[in-house]
Amino acid sequence: MTDLDRRQLLAGAASVAAAAALSPFPTSSANAAAPPTAAQAPGFYRYKVGSFECTSINDGARSFPLPDTFVKNVPKEEALAAAEAAYMPKGMVTVPFNPQLVNTGSKLILIDCGNGIAALEPTKGAAGRTLQNLAAAGVDPKSVDIVLMSHLHPDHTNGIRALDGSMAFPNAEIMVPAKDWEFWMSDENAAKARSN
Numbered sequence: 716m717t718d719l720d721r722r723q724l725l726a727g728a729a730s731v732a733a734a735a736a737l738s739p740f741p742t743s744s745a746n747a748a749a750p751p752t753a754a755q756a757p758g759f760y761r762y763k764v765g766s767f768e769c770t771s772i773n774d775g776a777r778s779f780p781l782p783d784t785f786v787k788n789v790p791k792e793e794a795l796a797a798a799e800a801a802y803m804p805k806g807m808v809t810v811p812f813n814p815q816l817v818n819t820g821s822k823l824i825l826i827d828c829g830n831g832i833a834a835l836e837p838t839k840g841a842a843g844r845t846l847q848n849l850a851a852a853g854v855d856p857k858s859v860d861i862v863l864m865s866h867l868h869p870d871h872t873n874g875i876r877a878l879d880g881s882m883a884f885p886n887a888e889i890m891v892p893a894k895d896w897e898f899w900m901s902d903e904n905a906a907k908a909r910s911n
Contacts, residue, residue, distance in 0.1 A: 749823050749858045758848035767819055770852055774812035774829030774874065775842035781808045812870050814845055816854065823854070824861045825884065828874030832883070845874045846883060859884040867895040 751768040760771045785808065786794040798808050815826040834843030849856060862884050864872055877883045898904060 759852040770816040772814045772848045774845040776811040778809040822860045826863045827871040831873030832878045856884045859887045862887045864891045
């Protein structure tokens with residue numbers, strides 16, 4: 716085995732860097748506004764899917780007593796046993812909220828945007844942490860190109876606004892499923908909601 720001292724190790728690292736800089740072969744890099752960083756910290760988790768860098772952003776979680784019909788395909792007792800086996804408090808279920816950030820190399824796409832910063836204080840920090848965890852991940856909300864809503868429930872959409880009511884992702888194109896948009900923009904459905 717070869718023993719290396721600090722001086723030899725640094726000289727070797729400098730040689731490798733110099734060789735890479737002087738290489739006649741072109742190197743490629745991502746063209747997205749936010750290049751891949753591969754860094755980890757509490758509040759987000761990065762991983763690769765092919766050439767895409769994905770970042771799971773923790774928005775928080777909510778725990779509540781398991782409603783009778785929360786799980787449709789099994790009896791409530793079976794769902795409670797599974798929740799307890801997953802170390803959830805007895806009789807409770809915990810639902811995490813995790814928007815996904817996908818860096819394609821040319822676009823930065825946020826899938827869902829969480830409960831929103833307005834939920835942070837009322838929930839005592841249990842939900843509404845998307846913006847602070849994007850910041851921890853080194854992502855400026857202005858660099859998000861697309862916000863893609865999986866569906867239009869508040870825990871997926873309320874994060875579209877900043878605390879002052881402005882757009883949290885001011886440069887992003889907002890995309891929503893056509894069926895959801897049709898339902899929520901229907902005057903007929905709005906009239907039914909007002910009459911109830």
